Amino acid sequence: MNLLKKVFTATVLLVSFSSFAEVSVIVNNANADTLNAKTIKRIYLGKMKAFPSGSKVTVLTLKDDAPATESFRQSALKKSNSQFKSYWSKLAFTGKGTPAKELASAADMLNAVKADVSTIGFVDSSAVTGDVKVIAKF
Amino acid sequence: MKKTLLASSLLTAILASSVQAADINFSGYGSIRGGLLVNDDITPRYYGYDDKVDFKNESLFALQTKATLNEKWNATLVLQARGEEDFDVEARWAYLSYELSPETTLSFGRFALPYFRNSDTQDIGYSHNYTRLPTSVYLGEEYDIIEGIRIMHSTFVGDGDLTLKGSFGSFSGEINNSGFELDNIIQGSAEYTYEWFSIFAGILSADASFTTIGASFDAGFNAALGGAGYELRNGMAYNPLGTAVYNMDDLYADEDSTLYWSTGVTIDHNNWLVNAEYASYEIDDSFSEQTEVMYFSVGYRFDKAVVSFVHQDLDNNFDYEQANSSDPYVNSFVKATTDSLFKPLPYDAQGIHLRYDADQGVAYKLEYTRINNDLSNENADLVTFGIDFVY
Numbered sequence: 123m124n125l126l127k128k129v130f131t132a133t134v135l136l137v138s139f140s141s142f143a144e145v146s147v148i149v150n151n152a153n154a155d156t157l158n159a160k161t162i163k164r165i166y167l168g169k170m171k172a173f174p175s176g177s178k179v180t181v182l183t184l185k186d187d188a189p190a191t192e193s194f195r196q197s198a199l200k201k202s203n204s205q206f207k208s209y210w211s212k213l214a215f216t217g218k219g220t221p222a223k224e225l226a227s228a229a230d231m232l233n234a235v236k237a238d239v240s241t242i243g244f245v246d247s248s249a250v251t252g253d254v255k256v257i258a259k260f
Numbered sequence: 261m262k263k264t265l266l267a268s269s270l271l272t273a274i275l276a277s278s279v280q281a282a283d284i285n286f287s288g289y290g291s292i293r294g295g296l297l298v299n300d301d302i303t304p305r306y307y308g309y310d311d312k313v314d315f316k317n318e319s320l321f322a323l324q325t326k327a328t329l330n331e332k333w334n335a336t337l338v339l340q341a342r343g344e345e346d347f348d349v350e351a352r353w354a355y356l357s358y359e360l361s362p363e364t365t366l367s368f369g370r371f372a373l374p375y376f377r378n379s380d381t382q383d384i385g386y387s388h389n390y391t392r393l394p395t396s397v398y399l400g401e402e403y404d405i406i407e408g409i410r411i412m413h414s415t416f417v418g419d420g421d422l423t424l425k426g427s428f429g430s431f432s433g434e435i436n437n438s439g440f441e442l443d444n445i446i447q448g449s450a451e452y453t454y455e456w457f458s459i460f461a462g463i464l465s466a467d468a469s470f471t472t473i474g475a476s477f478d479a480g481f482n483a484a485l486g487g488a489g490y491e492l493r494n495g496m497a498y499n500p501l502g503t504a505v506y507n508m509d510d511l512y513a514d515e516d517s518t519l520y521w522s523t524g525v526t527i528d529h530n531n532w533l534v535n536a537e538y539a540s541y542e543i544d545d546s547f548s549e550q551t552e553v554m555y556f557s558v559g560y561r562f563d564k565a566v567v568s569f570v571h572q573d574l575d576n577n578f579d580y581e582q583a584n585s586s587d588p589y590v591n592s593f594v595k596a597t598t599d600s601l602f603k604p605l606p607y608d609a610q611g612i613h614l615r616y617d618a619d620q621g622v623a624y625k626l627e628y629t630r631i632n633n634d635l636s637n638e639n640a641d642l643v644t645f646g647i648d649f650v651y
Contacts, residue, residue, distance in 0.1 A: 160419070169414060169421050172362035178331070186620045204564070204617035211289060211387040211650045215324055216380045217336060217357055217367055218412065220285075 144247040145194045148232075148254040150239040157242075157257050163199055165242060167209065168219035182234055182243035183222035190228070190246045197260040198244075283328040291385040293318040293625070293646030301638040304607065304631040306395050308344065309642055316343035318392060318646070320383060322352065332359050340383065352383070352405070364413045373406040374425065374447060376539055377460045377524045385648030389533070389566040390613045391627040392644075394555035396572035397522075397537050403431055406445055420454035430466075439471030443515070456529040460537075464520040468543045474512040477547070477597065481508075484593045499587050506585035511594060513546035533559035533568065549576040549602045559613075566615040570629075573608040606634040611642075623648045 147162055149155070155173040157165075164170040165179055173179050184191045186203055195206045213219040225231045228249040235241045236253040250256055294315040297303070303310055308317040322340040329335060338353035355369030372380040381387045382398045392398070408429015415422050427447040449462030478492055489500030497506035522539035535557045542550040552575045559568035583594040611629030618624050625646050632639040 164421070170362070171359075176362075178362070202617075203620065204623065207621055207650060208387050211384050212381045214287060215289060215322075215338065215353075215384055216372070217353070217355065217365070217410075220326070220328075221287075 143189060143193055145190050145197070145244050145260050146247045146250050146256045147194075147198070147242065147244045147258040147260070148235050148250065149242050149257055150235055151253070151255050152239050153255060155257075159198065159258060159260075162242075162258055166199055166222065168213050168221075171219075178240050179242055180238060180240045181222040182231060182241055183224055184228070184231060184244070185224060185226065190244060194244045194260060198258075285326045285328075286323065287326075287651060288321070288323040289384045289386055289648075289650045290321040291319055291646055291648045293385075293391065293644055295627075295642060295644030295646075297640050298643050299639070299641040302631075302633050302636060302640050304609075304633065304640050304642075305605065306399050307631070307642060308400075309644070318644070319343035321347075322383065324353075333357065355410075363415055364411070367410045367412075368408075370405060370407050371410055371427070373404050373427065373431065373445070373464075374449060374462065375404065375464055375520050376522045377449075377451075377462065377537055379404055384650070385625065385646070386621070386623055386650045389559060389568050389615045390557075390570065391625045391646065394537075394557070394570055394572040396553045396555055396574040396607075396609070397539055403440060403442060406431055406447075408445065417452065418454075420452055423451045423453075425449045425451075439469070439473075441469045441471065442466045442518075443469075457525070457527045459526075460522075460524040462520075462522045466518050467515040468513055468518040468546075469515050470513045473547075474508070474514070477508065477511050480597055481593060484596070485589060488589070490590070497585070497587075497590055499590075505587040506590045506594070510545055510582045510584060511547050511597070513543050513548065516543050516546045518543040518548075531561040533557075533561060533566065535559075545582070547582060547598060547601060549578055549580075549598060551576055551605075564617045568613045568615075570611045570613060571608070572610075575606050575634075576602045578602070603635050604633070608632050608634070621650045 155175050161170065161174060165181060171179060192203055195201050195203060199206060201209065210221050214221050225234055228245040231243045231245050232251060232253055235243045247259060292315070294313055295309045295318065296313040297309050297311050300311045320340060320342045322338055324336065324338045326334060326336045334357050336353060336355055336357065337351060339349050340352040341347040341349045351370065353371055355367045355371060357365055357367045359365050374380050376397050378393055378398070382393050406427055406429040408427060410425070410427045413424045425448065427445065429445050431442040431445065443466065445464065445466040447464040449460065451458060451460045481492055481497065491498050492508065495508045496504045497508060499505045518541065520539060520541040522537060524537035527534040536555065538554040540550060540552045542548050553573070555570060555572035557568050557570040559566055580595050580598060582598065583591040585591050585594065609629050609631040611627055614626040616624040625648060627644045629642045630639055631642060
């Protein structure tokens with residue numbers, strides 16, 4: 123029985139680890155804003171269109187089916203992909219907001235954030251380099 | 261095909277901006293839905309189905325083109341083709357937006373008119389968990405577009421978000437050849453969202469006219485009472501003795517003020533979903549009876565599926581305020597006219613809706629609803645199935 127329990131626990135750990143790899147939220151190195159989890163959520167849900175300092179924010183995302191995207195939406199925004207897309211379809215088609223700009227890969231994301239001080243994005247924590255600043259981890 | 265000057269100028273603006281390589285974004289939404297009445301003791305209004313399977317009534321496609329002209333301005337055009345209208349393309353939204361600040365946006369042009377909480381998203385099946393938004397509130401009438409100005413402001417109150425919306429403008433179009441017009445539309449709403457719940461309140465006032473319906477009231481009057489010696493002169497009704505007994509203006513709708521007010525609440529907590537709306541509206545000093553509509557739904561979210569139970573109700577109050585004549589025969593005519601227009605309407609319905617998220621941006625929907633007509637006390641059973649998508 124004990125063995126079964128151990129196997130079960132190990133499986134659960136493995137599953138939760140594989141589906142929720144750690145994601146880092148990144149901004150340009152020159153960005154001096156500090157952002158808490160609540161602010162990041164508001165930015166990705168289109169409720170805040172500027173950084174707390176008042177400068178405009180350009181929101182970036184990875185593809186819907188990228189593992190980092192699913193983890194980020196689930197842990198930082200508390201929404202599954204379909205909930206997130208349903209939510210945004212209400213904003214995007216009624217003039218309430220512009221969905222995040224989609225980038226093809228973690229490398230593209232790092233380059234885009236490095237190049238533009240107004241951006242915010244996320245990548246799998248293992249992909250982070252010194253070219254960008256990590257402001258939160260989920 | 262509605263080709264407005266506004267839409268074509270916006271399209272021109274969008275295309276011209278493409279020459280300057282502005283940021284242009286295409287996206288869209290749509291639904292393919294089939295349905296039929298499996299029991300049709302009555303054919304309910306507003307649903308558009310009968311006992312033969314139909315794939316046209318609720319199917320639609322929409323394409324949104326959004327051009328970012330610069331930091332502050334953008335132009336948006338939503339072209340929508342509805343099966344109900346033979347897939348004729350209509351410029352559903354066509355507007356220029358100006359970002360006054362990150363919190364405040366002004367828009368100019370044509371928009372969906374937010375009578376009720378979800379009016380501006382009612383066509384986007386993917387955005388909600390039902391096959392269609394409850395029909396008691398969202399009748400799917402055509403007079404849900406406004407040409408004018410809209411302002412939106414969002415701010416934080418405590419840990420929650422407050423969104424304020426206001427619109428000003430007018431609508432003119434054809435509804436069943438009734439010459440329907442809404443002028444001086446003023447609309448305002450407030451929505452507060454905190455973590456897992458949100459509340460909404462909205463109000464809309466306008467001047468409503470049905471310019472051709474008056475003639476049918478006159479014809480009805482003459483047919484009912486003309487033989488008994490009653491007559492109409494300059495909008496006044498005279499009894500056989502020649503005494504003025506009724507002002508037909510109390511029946512006509514001619515720039516009469518109309519007021520809609522609505523409220524709603526949404527809860528999304530631990531995968532339980534509760535959603536309710538109530539609204540009331542009437543055209544003062546006219547044939548119209550006050551209409552009260554509501555729905556209440558409880559749902560549960562499984563991994564990829566959402567099951568919702570929906571109860572909805574539409575009621576009229578029948579206070580016959582317009583039957584104010586000193587002559588009982590005229591009052592009987594007014595009441596009978598009111599009854600013929602409104603008695604068939606009240607109904608309630610109970611249904612089960614299923615949403616299944618099959619793939620990125622694609623949701624399957626299934627529904628079974630029983631619709632009960634209050635007057636006849638008979639019912640109909642509706643089954644619909646379809647696919648909603650966004651891209």
